[in-house]
Amino acid sequence: MEQQPILTVNKLNIDVSTPHGVTQVVRDVSFKIEAGKVFGFVGESGSGKTMTCMSLLNLLPGEAKVVKGSIKFRNKDILNCSAKDMRKARGSEIAMIMQNPMTAFNPVRTIGRHFIETLKTHLPITKQQARTMAIAYLEKADLPNPENLLKQYPFQLSGGMLQRVMIAITMSLNPSILIADEPTTALDATNQLQILQQLNWLRKEYDTGILLVSHDLGVIAQLADEVAVMYGGYIVEKAPVFKLFNRPMHPYTRVLLESRLGLTRRKIKSVQRVSVSSPNLINKENTCPFFERCEDADHTCVNDNLELKECEKDHLVRCVKSG
Amino acid sequence: MGLLELKSIKKTYFLGSSVWGKRKIVEAVKNVSLTLEEGVCLGLVGESGSGKSTLGKILLGLEKPDQGEVWFQGRNLYNLKAKELKELRRNLQVVFQDCYSAVNPRLTVGEIIAEPLRNYERLTSAQEKKKVQEFLEIVGLCLEDIHKYPHHFSGGQLQRINIARAIALKPKLIILDEAVSALDVLVQVQILNLLAQLKEEFQLSYLFISHDLQAVNYIADRLAVMYKGEVVERLDDMEQLERLEHPVSKKLLSSVLPPYPSGERLGIINNMTKISL
Numbered sequence: 001m002e003q004q005p006i007l008t009v010n011k012l013n014i015d016v017s018t019p020h021g022v023t024q025v026v027r028d029v030s031f032k033i034e035a036g037k038v039f040g041f042v043g044e045s046g047s048g049k050t051m052t053c054m055s056l057l058n059l060l061p062g063e064a065k066v067v068k069g070s071i072k073f074r075n076k077d078i079l080n081c082s083a084k085d086m087r088k089a090r091g092s093e094i095a096m097i098m099q100n101p102m103t104a105f106n107p108v109r110t111i112g113r114h115f116i117e118t119l120k121t122h123l124p125i126t127k128q129q130a131r132t133m134a135i136a137y138l139e140k141a142d143l144p145n146p147e148n149l150l151k152q153y154p155f156q157l158s159g160g161m162l163q164r165v166m167i168a169i170t171m172s173l174n175p176s177i178l179i180a181d182e183p184t185t186a187l188d189a190t191n192q193l194q195i196l197q198q199l200n201w202l203r204k205e206y207d208t209g210i211l212l213v214s215h216d217l218g219v220i221a222q223l224a225d226e227v228a229v230m231y232g233g234y235i236v237e238k239a240p241v242f243k244l245f246n247r248p249m250h251p252y253t254r255v256l257l258e259s260r261l262g263l264t265r266r267k268i269k270s271v272q273r274v275s276v277s278s279p280n281l282i283n284k285e286n287t288c289p290f291f292e293r294c295e296d297a298d299h300t301c302v303n304d305n306l307e308l309k310e311c312e313k314d315h316l317v318r319c320v321k322s323g
Numbered sequence: 324m325g326l327l328e329l330k331s332i333k334k335t336y337f338l339g340s341s342v343w344g345k346r347k348i349v350e351a352v353k354n355v356s357l358t359l360e361e362g363v364c365l366g367l368v369g370e371s372g373s374g375k376s377t378l379g380k381i382l383l384g385l386e387k388p389d390q391g392e393v394w395f396q397g398r399n400l401y402n403l404k405a406k407e408l409k410e411l412r413r414n415l416q417v418v419f420q421d422c423y424s425a426v427n428p429r430l431t432v433g434e435i436i437a438e439p440l441r442n443y444e445r446l447t448s449a450q451e452k453k454k455v456q457e458f459l460e461i462v463g464l465c466l467e468d469i470h471k472y473p474h475h476f477s478g479g480q481l482q483r484i485n486i487a488r489a490i491a492l493k494p495k496l497i498i499l500d501e502a503v504s505a506l507d508v509l510v511q512v513q514i515l516n517l518l519a520q521l522k523e524e525f526q527l528s529y530l531f532i533s534h535d536l537q538a539v540n541y542i543a544d545r546l547a548v549m550y551k552g553e554v555v556e557r558l559d560d561m562e563q564l565e566r567l568e569h570p571v572s573k574k575l576l577s578s579v580l581p582p583y584p585s586g587e588r589l590g591i592i593n594n595m596t597k598i599s600l
């Protein structure tokens with residue numbers, strides 16, 4: 001039986017206006033997030049992953065704008081939601097954690113004050129109840145010594161601890177969707193593992209749907225159920241995680257997977273084939289963004305109606321040579 | 324004697340205000356001694372907050388150590404006249420993680436790369452232009468890029484520009500602090516390959532600071548593991564990585580995720596024994 005998705009993004013297009021013209025940073029992006037599932041986003045730096053995340057919370061920076069497409073959360077139309085409704089939904093329905101947890105905290109407030117105030121904003125409870133709840137959630141997140149933790153200031157915790165506290169706060173509001181944008185990028189491997197464990201537990205125990213953005217293919221490989229690969233604002237490939245890693249079809253996905261380092265010291269030479277120039281994000285409706293850098297490019301690629309096509313069941317690719 | 328010698332470096336930060344009695348002491352670096360030989364890339368790993376960046380800043384003269392000495396090219400860095408220090412600093416460059424804040428957004432790429440040249444060398448504008456073009460080419464960018472501004476570039480390209488600036492004076496040592504950590508893996512490998520090639524070409528030495536053991540393993544010749552402000556283990560031969568002995572090093576090593584989904588996917592996550600904090 002098909003599960004009803006919690007969040008549905010359909011043909012999303014985001015433009016950014018710069019003094020030098022309009023840049024199309026997100027183009028024709030569609031995906032769904034289901035309860036208890038992890039949808040992974042990987043891709044080129046600057047390919048529009050963070051912009052996509054921000055649009056889901058209606059939090060795009062001033063110069064960016066959704067110009068086409070829709071975002072539906074259950075039956076709510078996020079893009080046409082009142083500011084008040086959106087404020088209510090943020091945190092309690094759709095929550096977000098970011099790369100640098102320090103920026104999410106006010107440095108002069110204790111962890112306890114953050115936690116309790118967040119709870120009280122969203123729930124009709126007393127301060128004492130909020131405190132009890134905070135301790136319970138810190139315990140659930142396996143954080144040591146919760147009572148003491150509440151008294152500490154953000155700077156007194158390591159980046160890893162702070163990120164785990166952030167997730168505990170997020171969990172306490174029981175959101176249906178969690179957007180995690182590079183949640184472990186600033187952390188070492190040990191802390192990373194703890195965060196992933198926590199996220200995995202969150203989706204299992206609370207059925208939270210997670211959008212996981214990471215440039216670390218190991219992170220995506222371990223946690224994501226389905227993966228989208230982004231390049232130049234487009235999703236160029238989308239597939240269940242095993243299919244994507246075992247049979248990558250898009251030329252960009254292939255060279256990206258070839259760049260995985262692992263713990264060998266073998267020099268990776270294939271990457272030299274790909275030129276350094278970045279994709280042209282200005283104009284060029286519907287042509288292939290990878291054209292200038294693609295090994296397989298030829299005249300057939302100058303197709304101005306390139307679409308994400310299903311090559312085999314659930315495996316979508318945006319390349320004229322596939323399907 | 325190595326190119327760089329650290330002798331019993333110590334750095335403590337004081338946090339909060341003493342008026343409210345909430346002053347807290349952070350011993351970011353305690354008693355670190357290290358040697359870096361010419362032509363070597365030393366990888367410095369360790370969990371977040373272990374003091375890696377603080378150590379890097381001390382080497383650059385951006386933070387003064389409370390105790391200890393930094394010897395670079397046989398001179399004590401903290402015991403020099405301003406002019407001597409300036410001369411020494413040209414051999415000591417840095418590339419940070421945040422490539423956007425490292426450049427002045429109002430300068431063109433040509434000006435950004437020329438900046439260190441202008442500080443140290445008297446070149447005619449034709450000579451300068453030729454040099455800048457040469458370095459752009461070395462880092463794999465094209466000549467037209469010379470007139471562009473930072474916001475025209477992706478993070479990976481901008482990081483190449485930062486590298487071009489760092490090598491412009493043909494320094495002896497470059498400190499790379501999480502220089503590739505925020506980039507996609509394809510660009511990471513491209514930049515790591517570029518760094519390896521430049522190291523051969525110009526006999527550079529690197530202090531490669533990162534929490535990413537995979538990137539360090541790919542580029543470094545030697546390794547030092549930091550934990551709570553101290554170097555707890557050293558490795559002179561990277562081929563011996565699997566034989567790291569200190570519990571902290573072992574923990575870091577065993578936490579590296581395989582870069583593919585395996586049969587017991589999530590096993591590594593689910594079965595992880597509780598890590599003591």
Ligand SMILES: Nc1ncnc2c1ncn2[C@@H]1O[C@H](COP(=O)(O)OP(=O)(O)OP(=O)(O)O)[C@@H](O)[C@H]1O
Pocket residue numbers: 016017018025043044045046047048049050051052061063215478505507
């Ligand atoms: N405030 C802004 N003004 C103008 N352009 C912007 C702004 N923020 C982002 N961009 C541009 O939008 C594009 C998409 O950026 P985004 O941050 O979504 O990329 P990303 O995929 O998250 O990359 P990374 O992996 O580096 O985090 C980039 O080309 C970037 O240069």
Ligand SMILES: Nc1ncnc2c1ncn2[C@@H]1O[C@H](COP(=O)(O)OP(=O)(O)OP(=O)(O)O)[C@@H](O)[C@H]1O
Pocket residue numbers: 155159186336337338349350351369370371372373374375376377378534
């Ligand atoms: N300017 C500062 N003021 C106060 N404390 C500081 C300052 N800079 C660093 N610290 C503290 O010193 C310790 C070491 O920090 P440092 O940035 O050197 O760690 P790191 O190993 O580079 O970590 P990361 O992997 O997160 O970059 C941390 O506890 C940090 O909070």
Ligand code: SF4
Pocket residue numbers: 250251252288289290291292294295296297298300301318319320321
């Ligand atoms: S459409 Fe052509 S240029 Fe684009 S990825 Fe496919 S083969 Fe390469």
Ligand SMILES: [Mg+2]
Pocket residue numbers: 049050051181
């Ligand atoms: Mg991003």
Ligand SMILES: [Mg+2]
Pocket residue numbers: 375376377
């Ligand atoms: Mg650091």
